[in-house]
Amino acid sequence: MLMITASTSPNLPGGALPDRSSPAYLATLSLSTPPSDVRTHFGAPDRASCKSELCIYDYDEFERGEYGWSFVFEVATERMLCITRRFTVPQDLATLFPSTSTTRHESRRGAVASVRRLDPGRILIGISRQQIVLVRASAIARFFPWIASV
Numbered sequence: 001m002l003m004i005t006a007s008t009s010p011n012l013p014g015g016a017l018p019d020r021s022s023p024a025y026l027a028t029l030s031l032s033t034p035p036s037d038v039r040t041h042f043g044a045p046d047r048a049s050c051k052s053e054l055c056i057y058d059y060d061e062f063e064r065g066e067y068g069w070s071f072v073f074e075v076a077t078e079r080m081l082c083i084t085r086r087f088t089v090p091q092d093l094a095t096l097f098p099s100t101s102t103t104r105h106e107s108r109r110g111a112v113a114s115v116r117r118l119d120p121g122r123i124l125i126g127i128s129r130q131q132i133v134l135v136r137a138s139a140i141a142r143f144f145p146w147i148a149s150v
Helices: 023-028 035-042 137-143
Strands: 047-050 054-063 066-074 080-086 103-106 112-119 122-127 131-136
Touching: 023 080, 023 131, 035 054, 035 066, 080 137, 122 137, 131 137
Parallel strands: none
Antiparallel strands: 047 054, 054 066, 066 080, 080 131, 103 112, 112 122, 122 131
C-alpha cells in the first residue's frame, strides 16, 4: 500500500500528485500508514531508533545525522504521529501555506513556523524554508508546544 491517500490531492492547487522529491508531496500523505507500509514504500530505514514510547525511521541521510525523511510512530499502537521532510537547499513553500489558511508562530528561540490545518486530523508546519512537518493534530502539543494553539 502506498502512503498516498488518493489519486489527486485536495490539499494542493489543481489536485495533482507531486513527485516524491517535491515539498508538496508531504501534504498528500496519510498519517494512518503503519510502519510496515513505510518500509514497503521507502525500504529499510537508514536509521531506526525505538525507545520506550516512540519509534523513528530516518531515510535519505544528507549530512551527518540529518535525514531527508523522518517518520515517528507510537511503539504501543504503531500509530504514525508525524512525518518530517528536510531539504538541503531552501524551497518555495508558498503554495503549501496560502495566507488565507495559514498562521505564523514564533518559538522562544526565534524559530518561525507557518502552520496550516489540512483537515481535522492533520496539520502541516513549515519551519524556515528547509523543513516541513505533517503532524497529527492530537500530537502537536507533544512535538511543538509553542504552536499547540492551532
